[in-house]
Amino acid sequence: MAAKQAAEKLISSHKVAVFSKTYCPYCHKTKSTLQGLNVPNVGILELDTESNGSDIQAYLKDKTGQNSVPNVFINGKHIGGNSDLQDLHSKGELQKLIAA
Secondary structure, eight states: OOHHHHHHHHHHOEEEEEEOOOOHHHHHHHHHEEEEEEOOSEEEEEGGHHHHHHHHHHHHHHSSSSSSSSSSEEEEEEEEHHHHHHHOOOOOOOHHHHOO
């Protein structure tokens, strides 16, 4: 239950929520893209530094069907991982989602 609460709190209290791992190159790319867009109110949770990180990741898998990181939510809606975020960015749709 604590894992669900931690995940849902991050998702609901930030415009963009990123569940990440510190060593993941795809996570670095996602965070770099968001930083380059000067996105306000980004919440990042590094699952490999949290004592219940594996529980949070398991909860996210149940919630989204995605087991990998980064796991990204915008305005409470799951958008997927890095490739999904980069695809939205290349189409100019990421900025629209963030601005909504």
